[in-house]
Amino acid sequence: MLPIDQPKEEMANRLQKLQAGMGKLGWSGCLVTQNVGLYYYAGSMQTGYLFVPARGEPTYYVRRSLSRAMTEATVRVAELESFRGFGLQLERDFPEVFGSEVEAVPIGADLDVMPAQLYVRLNEAIPHARIVDGSSLLRQARAVKSPFEIGKIAQAAEAAAKALDAGISRLKEGMTELELITIIESELRRNGHIGLMRMRGYNQEIMTGVVAAGDAAAEPTYFDGPAGGRGLSPAAPQSVSRRPIGRDEPILIDIGCCIDGYVIDQTRTAVIGRLSPELTTAYETAEAILRHSESLLRPGTLPERLYADALDIAERAGLSERFMGFGRDQVKFLGHGIGLEIDEWPVLAKGFRDPLEAGMTLAVEPKFTFPGVGVVGIENTYLITENGCRPITLSPERLYVLRAD
Amino acid sequence: MLPIDQPKEEMANRLQKLQAGMGKLGWSGCLVTQNVGLYYYAGSMQTGYLFVPARGEPTYYVRRSLSRAMTEATVRVAELESFRGFGLQLERDFPEVFGSEVEAVPIGADLDVMPAQLYVRLNEAIPHARIVDGSSLLRQARAVKSPFEIGKIAQAAEAAAKALDAGISRLKEGMTELELITIIESELRRNGHIGLMRMRGYNQEIMTGVVAAGDAAAEPTYFDGPAGGRGLSPAAPQSVSRRPIGRDEPILIDIGCCIDGYVIDQTRTAVIGRLSPELTTAYETAEAILRHSESLLRPGTLPERLYADALDIAERAGLSERFMGFGRDQVKFLGHGIGLEIDEWPVLAKGFRDPLEAGMTLAVEPKFTFPGVGVVGIENTYLITENGCRPITLSPERLYVLRAD
Numbered sequence: 001m002l003p004i005d006q007p008k009e010e011m012a013n014r015l016q017k018l019q020a021g022m023g024k025l026g027w028s029g030c031l032v033t034q035n036v037g038l039y040y041y042a043g044s045m046q047t048g049y050l051f052v053p054a055r056g057e058p059t060y061y062v063r064r065s066l067s068r069a070m071t072e073a074t075v076r077v078a079e080l081e082s083f084r085g086f087g088l089q090l091e092r093d094f095p096e097v098f099g100s101e102v103e104a105v106p107i108g109a110d111l112d113v114m115p116a117q118l119y120v121r122l123n124e125a126i127p128h129a130r131i132v133d134g135s136s137l138l139r140q141a142r143a144v145k146s147p148f149e150i151g152k153i154a155q156a157a158e159a160a161a162k163a164l165d166a167g168i169s170r171l172k173e174g175m176t177e178l179e180l181i182t183i184i185e186s187e188l189r190r191n192g193h194i195g196l197m198r199m200r201g202y203n204q205e206i207m208t209g210v211v212a213a214g215d216a217a218a219e220p221t222y223f224d225g226p227a228g229g230r231g232l233s234p235a236a237p238q239s240v241s242r243r244p245i246g247r248d249e250p251i252l253i254d255i256g257c258c259i260d261g262y263v264i265d266q267t268r269t270a271v272i273g274r275l276s277p278e279l280t281t282a283y284e285t286a287e288a289i290l291r292h293s294e295s296l297l298r299p300g301t302l303p304e305r306l307y308a309d310a311l312d313i314a315e316r317a318g319l320s321e322r323f324m325g326f327g328r329d330q331v332k333f334l335g336h337g338i339g340l341e342i343d344e345w346p347v348l349a350k351g352f353r354d355p356l357e358a359g360m361t362l363a364v365e366p367k368f369t370f371p372g373v374g375v376v377g378i379e380n381t382y383l384i385t386e387n388g389c390r391p392i393t394l395s396p397e398r399l400y401v402l403r404a405d
Numbered sequence: 406m407l408p409i410d411q412p413k414e415e416m417a418n419r420l421q422k423l424q425a426g427m428g429k430l431g432w433s434g435c436l437v438t439q440n441v442g443l444y445y446y447a448g449s450m451q452t453g454y455l456f457v458p459a460r461g462e463p464t465y466y467v468r469r470s471l472s473r474a475m476t477e478a479t480v481r482v483a484e485l486e487s488f489r490g491f492g493l494q495l496e497r498d499f500p501e502v503f504g505s506e507v508e509a510v511p512i513g514a515d516l517d518v519m520p521a522q523l524y525v526r527l528n529e530a531i532p533h534a535r536i537v538d539g540s541s542l543l544r545q546a547r548a549v550k551s552p553f554e555i556g557k558i559a560q561a562a563e564a565a566a567k568a569l570d571a572g573i574s575r576l577k578e579g580m581t582e583l584e585l586i587t588i589i590e591s592e593l594r595r596n597g598h599i600g601l602m603r604m605r606g607y608n609q610e611i612m613t614g615v616v617a618a619g620d621a622a623a624e625p626t627y628f629d630g631p632a633g634g635r636g637l638s639p640a641a642p643q644s645v646s647r648r649p650i651g652r653d654e655p656i657l658i659d660i661g662c663c664i665d666g667y668v669i670d671q672t673r674t675a676v677i678g679r680l681s682p683e684l685t686t687a688y689e690t691a692e693a694i695l696r697h698s699e700s701l702l703r704p705g706t707l708p709e710r711l712y713a714d715a716l717d718i719a720e721r722a723g724l725s726e727r728f729m730g731f732g733r734d735q736v737k738f739l740g741h742g743i744g745l746e747i748d749e750w751p752v753l754a755k756g757f758r759d760p761l762e763a764g765m766t767l768a769v770e771p772k773f774t775f776p777g778v779g780v781v782g783i784e785n786t787y788l789i790t791e792n793g794c795r796p797i798t799l800s801p802e803r804l805y806v807l808r809a810d
Contacts (some may be wrong), residue, residue, distance in 0.1 A: 005639055035610070039640050045640065046626070046642070066734075072639040112520055115517055116517075117540060119521035133522055181600075182591055185600070192647075194637050194638070194640070195586075195590070195644065195645075196610055202519070207600030220470035220472055221451070221470055222450065231599075232597060232599050233410055234411075235410075236666065239600065242597075261638060340640070
């Protein structure tokens with residue numbers, strides 16, 4: 001089995017931060033049920049539940065595989081005796097939490113991802129708990145990354161840069177979007193991509209990203225991002241299609257990679273031949289938004305400011321209707337936190353008013369959509385530092401222009 | 406955008422079947438929120454909710470992308486006006502369901518996948534509904550496949566067979582598991598694999614399967630299957646690792662593929678050199694279980710019978726402790742329904758007593774785990790026919806023995 005991969009001291013810090021948050025909210029404990037949350041707090045994602053009391057040591061109750069959890073976990077592991085008896089087991093192990101109360105005690109849980117059926121059953125199994133929505137705390141607590149985590153994202157950035165190079169070096173007119181992503185994914189995988197990327201949002205899925213050209217790239221979709229792509233079927237309605245890539249049309253290469261659980265997200269635009277003046281202007285506007293965003297990416301900036309300013313720049317360029325999708329299919333953000341999941345907090349969107357902090361990692365992705373024509377844009381993942389920011393993305397930042405034969 | 410891909414008449418049959426089920430349970434309607442369910446009943450998986458009344462036509466309330474849903478869907482599409490106003494919109498559109506009642510009416514929903522947060526909010530937004538757990542009905546209703554669906558699974562089988570051949574043709578000693586799966590996945594993708602496979606179970610994930618050799622294959626994991634694999638990290642604790650594949654050890658190649666939403670699942674065992682007599686016997690026992698299972702795979706058989714009989718055969722061979730995982734990490738099933746999700750119903754497990762029916766598609770996967778040594782086994786996906794069954798899997802059924810140089 002694989003050894004513990006996360007620094008023990010860091011794991012203790014994470015738990016302390018969570019407990020401090022619980023204290024402010026008046027919760028008696030937190031129940032983590034989602035695999036990503038388990039990995040973040042227990043160092044393992046075996047099937048089970050992690051109970052973190054407001055004070056003291058947590059216990060990770062594991063159903064399967066117990067032996068694997070015992071090897072991997074950085075916290076105390078116990079066998080989950082039975083689902084129905086989980087409440088009794090908790091009362092026995094945490095008398096200070098559940099023992100002396102007359103009323104049910106408030107316990108936060110990851111209700112944004114936990115299925116309703118499990119929620120109902122947990123409420124029955126733990127009658128002394130009143131399960132409340134702990135999603136916001138759990139998402140906030142993960143926003144600032146440690147050097148260990150940043151190192152993992154940087155590894156993913158390296159693999160993504162290699163994969164982009166592999167794709168660009170073999171890109172040619174007439175190749176389908178599917179053929180292009182096959183080359184890119186193969187390079188990602190060879191470099192350690194775990195084979196999937198995690199999104200927290202319900203029904204949100206991501207392959208390795210969106211690789212799409214011309215009108216296919218500009219098609220709207222449910223995917224919670226600025227560019228969807230035609231996809232292969234109504235059952236896979238995003239990213240690549242079997243459409244051949246033509247000359248003089250924008251090719252959007254928005255790819256991610258997941259190494260040891262941590263993801264990167266980056267976008268580059270390519271063209272075989274040349275872009276029209278209109279698309280060139282839009283691409284340059286995306287670059288201008290990125291430059292302006294970089295000047296704001298520092299501790300203290302409110303995340304919503306970046307979106308508001310980007311909207312202004314797009315509007316001054318006469319491109320507001322095409323910014324981050326077209327018309328009613330626009331998304332209302334400029335970027336997003338990134339780490340164990342693609343869609344972490346903070347979001348660079350209206351309403352996100354907790355100031356940026358050093359250690360946060362954010363993907364910033366200004367894009368412009370021209371229905372029937374294509375999507376242009378650029379995306380880097382950044383680390384917020386003490387004084388500003390630095391890109392984690394390694395790919396050279398430019399429009400990739402290939403000669404049409 | 407992509408045109409409608411599912412036969413209209415078939416879509417009507419699906420809704421009729423669901424409505425018949427609702428009638429028996431006394432529900433006034435059903436609310437489908439999960440992407441796979443939306444695709445099954447509405448032909449599109451854009452973000453929104455499908456409301457199916459117990460009688461009459463359903464409406465698909467779409468938030469994004471409305472234009473795409475209108476192109477793809479086979480049912481009536483309406484814009485979801487606002488989440489908070491969803492209850493009012495439903496009352497206006499379905500006065501016969503919500504209008505005349507004094508009490509809240511029972512509405513089934515997919516509570517096994519719907520997040521608890523959404524469940525709580527939907528209960529608030531639709532005060533005239535009493536949302537009940539409709540998971541069982543929704544899962545049962547999909548168990549029997551149409552010729553259209555079977556055709557899609559057969560396409561996935563073809564891609565999987567090609568990918569296995571590609572992997573086997575380039576398999577050699579010293580290659581890592583990661584390198585082997587990279588070859589396989591590349592071939593799957595080239596042939597139209599959508600880039601992900603869907604599982605319904607909470608926290609369950611699947612890359613394209615488990616490709617693992619020797620002791621790494623035999624490591625236990627949370628994955629709800631008989632063989633997990635070491636994985637690349639505690640954050641990806643299943644399937645491939647960076648372990649080199651050696652000679653004389655079993656190489657488990659359990660791969661899936663998803664074409665237009667439909668998945669196949671198959672396993673073959675390979676070896677470079679030769680298997681020990683003990684592993685050879687176990688492999689032959691897996692084949693014997695498969696042969697016996699085929700004799701039972703026909704309309705009328707109770708799914709649990711297949712598991713019970715398989716256990717008997719394993720026990721007679723002295724292999725019960727190693728059957729479907731080792732010791733306490735065993736899973737308690739022999740196979741599972743398969744279609745839009747990998748983990749469909751029925752499961753070949755104790756408690757599944759609704760008889761098999763023609764049109765059901767099932768993956769049957771007897772495997773034996775030898776900790777520290779490896780996993781051997783075989784898996785085919787079958788279609789239940791009027792008189793028996795036929796394999797959909799196309800790969801030749803044999804132990805793949807490669808010469809060690």
